[in-house]
Amino acid sequence: MSERSERPNKPATDNVKRAAETPDELMPFAELGMKQDEYDRVKEILGRRPTGSELAIYSVMWSEHCSYKSSKVHLRQFATKAPKSEALLVGMGENAGVVDIGDGWAATFKIESHNHPSYVEPHQGAATGVGGIVRDIMSMGARPIAVMDSLRFGGADAVDTRRVLPGVVEGISHYGNCLGLPNIGGEVVFDPCYIGNPLVNALCVGLLRKDQIKLATAPGPGNKVVLFGASTGPDGIGGASVLASATFEDESQAKRPAVQVGDPFMEKLLIECCLELYAADVVVGIQDLGAAGVSCATTELAAKGTGGMRVDLNLVPLRDPSLLPEEILMSESQERMMAVVRPDDIPAFMAICEKWDVPATVIGEVTDTGRLVMTWDGEVIVDIPPGTAADEGPVYERPYHEPVGQAALNADTPDRLERPADLRATLLQLLGSPNLASKEWVTSQYDRYVRSNTVLAQPADAGMVRISEVMAGAEPTTRGVALSTDGNGRYAKLDPYAGAQLALAEAYRNVAVTGAKPLAVTNCLNFGSPEDPEVMWQFAEAVRGLADACRTLGVPVTGGNVSFYNQTGATAINPTPVVGVLGVIEDVAKRVPSGFVGDGLRVVLLGDTREEFGGSEWAHVAHHHLGGLPPAANLEAERALATVLVEAARRGLLEGSHDLSDGGLAVALAESCLARGVGATVALPGDAFTCLFSESAGRALVVVRPEAYDEFASLCGRHDVPCYGLGYTGGSALVVEDEFSVPVEELRETHSAALPALFG
């Protein structure tokens, strides 16, 4: 193999001087995903045509993925409707939001999509999704402490799911395990609507001292700009604009080289290196390199700092020396960070990087010119006001209207569906269906123990991590953080407003059942094409619903991500807002474990059950039906329930708990039995079918010591939370009086056999 340092037909590099002299030269803006009017605006900003490098910067920075140009007008509601929260330290707009969790600690967390890359190349697509979100958390000054993944695939028995799912799981497993971050939860959902557009949403949470928050900013003229981490190669070029924002037609094979390749070993070194840099106080501002790579980091840092920056692109360390400046600017090579460092601190900065074998290079410095200027071979190839690329991208008020057929969909209620005669068989049918079956096939491939702080992990309702040995010298605390992600595309299809609220309500409830107080929200909004007014309506409704619900529940949105164009041809996925909620528990020793933890405990159902089967698992599994309306989202009741759960946990009244959601009480009872192999005998407080399988929101199952029941019931009474004693734990079967009995062993076999049967 011969070394190729020069391309045979390498074009002469376009520069600013040349651009001024050749105003009419045709630039490939359309190929880079830019519309004519957007291109015209660039020309207006610059007063000339852009150079190739400038076009590269604007095209990626103004892509849907980076600029949120279709979603911005709606997302503003998360700020305008935000509830007052004293916990919020850093809100939307930074790499990730930061919340005060007490005792001087802050938590930062965010969820982000890597959907399109994970369809093209499942392993690397999912792996780099984890890598990217972890760097977002690092760049806030935090130590990442855990990850979660919310995954959606096509039908479980579809041929392509057998390609995509194992690849995605392996990618997350390899990258996350190698990084040394426990994977503490998430979701795995199957639905035919995701067959050509799987959803891979990765969440990371990190901890920092609240007075040590780092921001993406480049202040102080004369300060040095350091690029550190992996060298830059040709991976992911055009990824931001081509991959992340364009609909797949059928040439996805041709897009393969656009997916980035991850090196988790380098990322692990970067984590430890960054923490040491922060501890030494040698970082003024920092930004990770994700979508749009150097373009994004330089424009955003400069725009938020003094306003100017000078960069010599020849100094960027390359893995492929034939890269052109446009490609260096667009490359999405992984495991790279950019820091702003005082000149006096450069030796200390470099020494720490060297200790961790992390290459670091000064590539430029901060200026007060208000311009981002880049040179290549001595010529100026970029000279732009950075804010115009970073913050002043186009904003679209996309037209939207209710989908044709939405009314008919809502009118086709599950009332017409035949109710089952055999409830025992229905329970087993649901429990063995891919969406409700045990996800151990997936989660056993993730390390949930590393760092030895994992208090709760899958299949618990929420993951929980104690705060211990995060960084040297920090005071010990008894506190911990809990996290859950939830979403339901079927509910959102029936009613995107309610669907988004129900997703929030479920994540909020899942955090509360562990005893943690919900504090803040992140979201990943997965939708079809914003250019389709029906999709845009779903999006607008979902955002409105989520913003309203956050206000009612008192939990602000701290950040998140929008993923559009999840559609193949004219068919979009079900609208799928995925919501992550972070909570805090004052004493992790008081965490409430999942399910039935021992014999002789009183089984108590909290919340009201109505006949609500629209979008339910039962309708889906037993009748392949989707119609009617989703369960009502009663947020006041949801808030009261959480108050009771958190207070009861604090008083030590709860031995175990479990949220009621997909599959209703029947599935919650079965899962509670499976947690520790403990059976139960219960009586139902109403119509058996409705009691068992309705998916009314705002409900939870708890177990309490019989002697603690009265105190617990009076607590429920005080908060108007309906409370029904159903029976007692014990024995080796789930017995529903007057209805059926299933041995726990039979539940386990049914529950655990489904995924291995499908995926080996």
Add this chain to the structure above:
Amino acid sequence: MSAARVGVVTFPGTLDDQDAARAVRLVGAEAVPLWHADHDLKGVDAVFLPGGFSYGDYLRCGAISRFAPLMDELIPAAKAGLPVLGTCNGFQILCEAHLLPGALTRNASLHYVCRDQKLRIEQTATAWTNSFAPGQEIVLPVKHGEGRYVASDETLAALEANDQVVVRYIGNPNGSLNDIAGIRNEAGNVVGLMPHPEHAVEELVGAPSTDGLGFFTSILKKLVNA
């Protein structure tokens, strides 16, 4: 008397070092951080080689770490009797360094596996298992993609004949020959195992078991009685 000092080694890519150090402290010993690039064992009484993906597991698990400057000191010290425990990646490094025979290869399932694993203690005549009863059944987490123990027929026969199999799987998670989860050298001071005792030392976190404590109390007992 000063506390027993147990060195915990960090290579680039080591992950369970913090966990191991915490477990060492839990039993009342002092955890001494050892850095891969130093030619210095800091006079420790024993060494714990934790799990992780040292050097990204590139080339072969443990193959690069084995050449780290610290290993130049550790290998002769271990041969001279210094107690050494390697878990997971640490076990792989001990095999690569030929302090233990055999090798760890890709799991038979070809998948990484993280689960709470039932095990049987086969040998208590080691620096790291003397607190257990022979035949005692315990639960520790396993979490690895390359934990399938293999060795030649002769080596296996010798391991069995010399009572060098220290821990065996009950329900083999990875296809290891003879259900081997951990072995010792002939002298009994060097032990390698795939399961993770450091993740099973506290009720609140990690595996639903505190059986891992036995490995740490064993070394303490050994050092105090020495």
